[in-house]
Amino acid sequence: MSEVLAARGLSLSFGGLRAVNDFSLSLGSSDLAGLIGPNGAGKTTVFNLLTGVYQPDAGSVLLDGKQVNGKKPSQIAAAGLARTFQNIRLFGELSVLDNVRTAAGVRTRSGLWRSLLRTPLYLAEERAVTERSLELLELLGIAHRREEQARSLPYGDQRRLEIARALATEPKVLLLDEPVAGMNSSEKVEMRGLIQTLRKQFDLAILLIEHDMGLVMDICEHITVLDHGMTIAAGKPAAIQSNPAVIEAYLGAPEDETTAESEAS
Amino acid sequence: MKTISERTRALHPGGLGSALRSAWPVVAGVVVALVLQSVLAPAVGPFAAKMVLDIGIAIVLAVSLNIVNGFAGQFSIGHAGFMMVGGYAAAIVTYYGSIKLWGSPEPHGGFLGSGDLLFLFACVLGGCVAALAGLVVGLPSLRLRGDYLAIVTLGFGEIMRVLAQRSKDVLYPEDVAGKSMWEVSDNLGGALGFSGLPSYVSPTPWNEDTGHAGIFFVYLIVAIVLISAYRLKLSSKGRALLAVRENEIAAEAMGINTSRVKVAAFVMAAFFAGVGGALFAHEFGNTLTPRELGFQKSIDIVIMVVLGGMGSISGAVVAAAALTLMPELFREFAEYRMIIYALALILVMILRPQGLFGIKELWETTAWRRIRARIVRGKEAP
Structure with missing residues (x-):
């Protein structure tokens, strides 16, 4: 299976804030991968780096083996990378x-x-x-x-x-930013089926950002977890679920319950 | 699912039929323009015919501005600046060119004789020079939007006006001898205007001394502008413009080169505005002056587009016709014209902020469909 999308050591700072730090990813053709993390972890920023909305301070993005960072978003889209938006951006x-x-x-x-x-x-x-x-x-x-x-x-x-x-746009890679956000459970089930159908029918590699853990754990073969711009874990869903760093990022350290509550809110 | 290119190949594009289908609207436009010229001009008399000319030119300007303001959503209020560029460029060709060719700036030859051809060439040239200006003005649109871009376009219009005002007096035919076209290109009449231009766009019927089929020329260009705008709106390129207006970030993410699309819109609109300016300059009874094509004119055109509906071609046509007729119909209230305009605009903004037809065309509006449905039902009823 060939690699269609690769990110190597992507970093981006907004002033003093390191939004994304040394992010790497490899997506083979018709892979289905997930990108998760608490709010503000930098997931959408990663999408914006991959699609050329932001230029990385360091690192590179390769689409089908060709470097695309530095190109305009329209050129990257033409090269075969399509996306959806978390806050829907249709031509109203x-x-x-x-x-x-x-x-x-x-x-x-x-x-x-x-x-x-x-x-x-x-x-x-x-x-x-x-x-x-x-x-x-x-x-x-x-x-x-x-x-x-x-x-x-x-x-x-x-x-x-x-x-x-x-x-x-006939993409090779599809980035979905929270495809089931705000949907009820039956809609979520439909969307899950749809994502799997699309991937088979179009031979697509899909990377999705999602807060719905059930969905992500169910359909993704590979998951990357971000927190404060850092990749804290990457691997198969089962391994992610039991990874202590991930649990800490989502629920806080077990010793200190008060911080955990304030972070979860 | 098959890709676009696979499907396109499977459709076997080609054939004479499609060439005919592509050409017939233009042919129809020519026929309509000829009919207007031969039937309407003698029937309504010179005063009304002049109104018909004015409406045609207003349509050219409103529909072309609609490409930038309506389709691409870039707010330009310097459209008269492009008219001015096109008008003066064309005027240099017809005035000084006529003197050099025939020794006098009077209209030359009969219908589509050498004089008419020179005039048509001047229109195209005026359009091209204006398109070049459109390229220059379009570039700031890549970094500016909304009010800021509007100020740039306003500034462009004013710069053009001041440049025209600062030009030297028009040379008499006897003084032109021995000077190159380049040398006379600054003799545009200054604040007094470029007087003595040949009136190729005259409201008179065929075959009279001054009659150079003005209505035919104007409506030929109206037809070309309308066909171009309509085909643009329905094409992928036009949808790209609308996408930029609707959501620039999404448009870029869908592979639309938004910078290129915006500049292209400016260039195309400026081209037609330049042609419109050339028509205006050679219209009987007009003098090409900087004041005539100042800020006021730009605002007049903007009002037509806003009133008709941003993105609606038929809306721009209806508004252009209505706003050209209104001052004539209410001649005694001429001084209050701007007050009426302003009131009308405020009312539209409150009651129907999307303009008369919004983005739709006349025949796509619900009101139109309802009327048509009623007519159809009326016919069916015993």
Whole structure:
């Protein structure tokens, strides 16, 4: 199995705050890995480093063996790294279908002139984009809402649309930032099934940030735990569950219960 | 699931049919422009025909500004600056060019004769020079947004106005001899304006002395602008613009080069504004003065876009027509025009902040659908 995404020694500071310190990760094609940690541990910052929103102070990101840190987020997306956002960022005024079609546009070759002249290539590409976008909406179970404005969707469907949109860019690696946040238990079960389906169907490597331990322990084959920007543990779910450093990060040291409570809140 | 490129290949793009499908709206545009010129111009008389010209030019400007303000969501209030650049560039070609070619700045030749061709060339050139200016103004949009970008575009408009004001007097035909085009390019008439331009855009019907099919030219360009804007809006490139307006971070994460898209929007809008400026400069009864194309003009165009709905092409058309007609219909209240504009704008912002049609086109609005449904039902009823 070949490595599609690798992070080597990523570090980033915001002023005096070390948000991420020496973060490393390796993701093979169709791996499903998790990134967990308490609030403020730096998980989303890692996503932002991988996708080029932030530039690391040190370290490198390799996508399919090619270095991508230093490139713009759009170039990294074009190279095959897609993501969803923790605080949903849809194109609110556009229709559900157009949200997906917009993302699929990255795989088309027609430029402005072809679009204005409506050349045969452009027309074929637009049809291909629409076809594939509809299939993606079908797969995510929101095809019946394709004409609605994205911002009018219920919360769960907005999360699904974010995933459909990310898939439309034809990624090799998908980063999911809290895909089941705010969902009820039946929605969570659906989403779990969906993530596994996607991975099989698209031969995707998936890295997900999630606070729902049940989900993470259940579906991830490999878990990395962050706390205060440091990687405190990495390994198989069973090993993570019994790792004392992880338990301490989440629940505090057993001797000092008062600090544990204040940290957990 | 098949990828986009696999699907595209499977669709076997090609064929004469698609070329025809691509061309017919332009052909239709030409036909409409010809009909307007041959039927409307003689039917309504020169005064109303001048209004028709004004509306056409306003549509060109409003629809082009809509590309930046509406589609890409970058707030530009310097659109008249691009008009000015295009207008003056075209004016240099038609005025000094005509003198050099034919010894006089009067309109030359008949319909689509050498004079008309020179004028059309001047329009395209004006558009290109304005597009270059659009590139320069578009670059700050990469780092600035909202009010700050608006101030830059405002500054651009003012700089253009001051530059035009500082230019030297227009040379008479007899003084042009022996001077190169470059040497005369600063003789733009200063604050008094570039007077004596050939009125290729005249409201008169065919075949009269001054009649150079003004309505045809204006509506030919209206058609091109409308087709371009509409095709842009429905294409992947247009959706990329809308995505930038909706959420820049998400757009970038979906592989959209937001910097490029924003600059492209500015360049395209500036091109059409430059063409609009060239039409304006050669319109019968107008004098190309810096004051005419100042801040006030920019605001007029912004109001059309905001009123019509940011991102709605038909909205911009309706608003451009309405706001051009209004001052003429309420001539006796001319002094209160700006008060009425301001009130209308405030009311729209309170009652319908997304503008008349929002991002939708006229035929996509619920009101339109309801009316159509009623008509259809009415027909079915016995």
